[in-house]
Amino acid sequence: MNKAFLLIITGAALWGTIGWYVKNLYSFGFTPMEVVSLRAWTSALMLVIFLFLVSRDKLKLHKTSDLKYFVGTGVLSIVFFNYCLFTAIELSTIPVATALLYTGPAFVTIMSFFIFKEALTKVKLLSLLITLVGTCLVVGILPVNVGSIHIGSILFGLGAGLGYAMYSIFSKFALRKYSSLQITTFTFIVAGISLLPFFPYKDKLHILLNPNVLLYAFGLGLLPTAFAYIIYTYGLQQTEASKASILTTVEPVVATLVGIFVFQEHFSIIQLLGMTCIIGAVILIQIFTAKPHQQLSP
Numbered sequence: 001m002n003k004a005f006l007l008i009i010t011g012a013a014l015w016g017t018i019g020w021y022v023k024n025l026y027s028f029g030f031t032p033m034e035v036v037s038l039r040a041w042t043s044a045l046m047l048v049i050f051l052f053l054v055s056r057d058k059l060k061l062h063k064t065s066d067l068k069y070f071v072g073t074g075v076l077s078i079v080f081f082n083y084c085l086f087t088a089i090e091l092s093t094i095p096v097a098t099a100l101l102y103t104g105p106a107f108v109t110i111m112s113f114f115i116f117k118e119a120l121t122k123v124k125l126l127s128l129l130i131t132l133v134g135t136c137l138v139v140g141i142l143p144v145n146v147g148s149i150h151i152g153s154i155l156f157g158l159g160a161g162l163g164y165a166m167y168s169i170f171s172k173f174a175l176r177k178y179s180s181l182q183i184t185t186f187t188f189i190v191a192g193i194s195l196l197p198f199f200p201y202k203d204k205l206h207i208l209l210n211p212n213v214l215l216y217a218f219g220l221g222l223l224p225t226a227f228a229y230i231i232y233t234y235g236l237q238q239t240e241a242s243k244a245s246i247l248t249t250v251e252p253v254v255a256t257l258v259g260i261f262v263f264q265e266h267f268s269i270i271q272l273l274g275m276t277c278i279i280g281a282v283i284l285i286q287i288f289t290a291k292p293h294q295q296l297s298p
Contacts, residue, residue, distance in 0.1 A: 007235030016254025019094035042221020072170030074190030081163025092153035094259030100157025104164030137274025
């Protein structure tokens with residue numbers, strides 16, 4: 001295995017551990033939105049420090065008007081999809097929430113058709129169909145078992161996929177002027193600033209001083225976020241984006257293993273089949289898509 005593939009797989013595997021940090025922060029009484037805030041703040045801090053040390057000139061915007069790109073990636077995508085993802089984890093399980101997150105490429109395909117007039121090929125339509133079937137299997141619609149369906153977890157899980165897709169759409173414009181790492185850094189800076197007014201400092205400040213909370217909060221910002229994005233970006237520079245996207249499907253596998261073996265969460269054979277369908281659809285569309293788009297994972 002070459003170095004680029006190893007970096008990408010390591011980054012994706014780290015993304016798969018997000019649920020572990022989230023679940024532990026929940027145990028201290030934090031809400032999904034508060035956990036989103038902690039992730040955005042710590043990630044922004046570490047990414048800024050990294051760029052300041054290695055290439056501080058990249059911390060400058062070309063134009064103030066470019067902020068509109070990062071409001072899109074930071075608020076409409078990062079804040080929205082992290083909130084939906086963390087809420088889905090709270091309402092269901094880590095494996096189910098992560099599987100629904102991976103409906104993102106299907107949303108990208110649909111949105112790109114309307115926004116960028118990209119063709120809906122037979123392969124894309126087949127991928128959408130496979131994703132739909134896989135989603136139905138994961139959430140329990142197939143085989144028919146309506147009584148087991150938690151509507152809230154489905155909606156938030158799909159919301160996470162939609163928010164994930166919106167990053168690809170907004171960053172497609174930003175990539176004309178900025179590198180992938182710059183986009184990620186500015187995205188978390190804007191996300192962190194936008195969340196400052198919504199954190200209950202009076203109620204939660206004393207909890208933030210708990211060493212264990214600091215460990216989980218900075219761990220969430222460092223390993224599955226800042227460090228994962230940095231090594232993923234370096235790996236991406238040395239390989240094709242389509243191949244990188246395929247390699248990142250190790251993320252839901254790791255997330256599933258964390259959910260099952262660390263938190264003893266239930267995940268049936270049918271749900272595993274559904275996740276396999278969703279991952280298969282991602283791989284299919286990446287193999288046969290001529291012009292891959294910029295992608296961000298959790």
